[in-house]
Amino acid sequence: MTELTVGAGLPRGLVRLAVMKGAHADALWARSGIDPAELDDQDNRVSMTRYIALMRAAKDLTNDPALALHYGEAVDLGELSITGLIMNASATMGDAFSQMNRFGRLAIEVEGVGAGADRFKGAIRDGAYWVVDSRANPNDFPELTEVTFARMACQPRRFLPKPHVLEAHVTHAAPDYAVEYERVLGCPVVFNSHWNAMRMDPMLSSYRVALQPRYVFGVLSEKAEALLHELELSKSTRGRVESLLMPVLHMGDVSMAAIAEKMAVSRQTLFRRLRAEGTAYEKVLDELRHRLALHYLSGRKASVNETAYLVGFSDPAAFSRAFKRWTGKSPSAMRGG
Numbered sequence: 001m002t003e004l005t006v007g008a009g010l011p012r013g014l015v016r017l018a019v020m021k022g023a024h025a026d027a028l029w030a031r032s033g034i035d036p037a038e039l040d041d042q043d044n045r046v047s048m049t050r051y052i053a054l055m056r057a058a059k060d061l062t063n064d065p066a067l068a069l070h071y072g073e074a075v076d077l078g079e080l081s082i083t084g085l086i087m088n089a090s091a092t093m094g095d096a097f098s099q100m101n102r103f104g105r106l107a108i109e110v111e112g113v114g115a116g117a118d119r120f121k122g123a124i125r126d127g128a129y130w131v132v133d134s135r136a137n138p139n140d141f142p143e144l145t146e147v148t149f150a151r152m153a154c155q156p157r158r159f160l161p162k163p164h165v166l167e168a169h170v171t172h173a174a175p176d177y178a179v180e181y182e183r184v185l186g187c188p189v190v191f192n193s194h195w196n197a198m199r200m201d202p203m204l205s206s207y208r209v210a211l212q213p214r215y216v217f218g219v220l221s222e223k224a225e226a227l228l229h230e231l232e233l234s235k236s237t238r239g240r241v242e243s244l245l246m247p248v249l250h251m252g253d254v255s256m257a258a259i260a261e262k263m264a265v266s267r268q269t270l271f272r273r274l275r276a277e278g279t280a281y282e283k284v285l286d287e288l289r290h291r292l293a294l295h296y297l298s299g300r301k302a303s304v305n306e307t308a309y310l311v312g313f314s315d316p317a318a319f320s321r322a323f324k325r326w327t328g329k330s331p332s333a334m335r336g337g
Helices: 009-020 025-032 048-062 067-074 082-088 093-107 142-158 178-185 214-234 237-251 256-262 267-276 281-300 304-310 316-327 331-335
Strands: 005-007 045-047 120-125 128-133 165-169 197-200
Touching: 005 009, 005 048, 005 093, 009 025, 009 048, 009 067, 025 048, 045 048, 048 067, 048 142, 067 142, 067 178, 082 093, 082 214, 093 120, 093 214, 128 142, 142 165, 142 178, 142 197, 165 178, 214 237, 237 256, 237 267, 237 281, 237 304, 256 267, 256 281, 267 281, 281 304, 281 316, 281 331, 304 316, 304 331, 316 331
Parallel strands: none
Antiparallel strands: 005 045, 120 128, 128 197, 165 197
């Protein structure tokens, strides 16, 4: 199983808060196994295992057992992830929740919620409206419930006309700082519940958000769709094969056996995994070369001969034949001369 990941903005924001509360950054890096250079690009990913280690280290080094609640209370998701920016640019709270489900995996992947599935679901119980967090095994990392519920409770207070969270239920036991839950969430809290859910103002979905100009929504959504596609591709065998092929295409050894060895699987296992995804190794290699060739030739980024070399053809004539098969045109015609 591919390990779950979080966007680099989340650990970066957590480190910033922990340092403000007295933790030493070097100790946080050492105890979590995170290289700070990994967090320079907000689109990078960090493993969930290391994020959990960072959270636990930050709680310890700040002597703040309720740090996860305070993180959700103090730091806007828009400062940490494109997901938060899109939610802030949504027209209504209903739209914002839809975008949270659509792009939430860019901020953090959770167990039991794969591509195309909604993590947060609406439910009507005894005439009341609940937002339910459907992630699996939530008690393995209850701090994530704390961060999530604190953000959902605190951030909309900036623009909503009245309290919107009326009650909260969590599946984990009450901690020593249980009183802090009610202060941060601003509502009664039930521990050891059968679900992680928040009872909401029934009019919540109609309340306006639009903290950013509306045109920003379209720009951000287009970028987020591209990032989501990259994330989903990285979880597939095909995506892993492509990521291993990219740096060695021009070096010649792009055999299936060589890539299988890098993946620490047998050639037959790789064959079966690709077949299960509806493709084959030679098809993946051919389509990657096609895509990269178009990239290099468009806008005259490389000459025809340079492109042939970069995508793994030692013979320019063989590259020209392949390119004509892909596009019906010669490489020079595609490049524009």
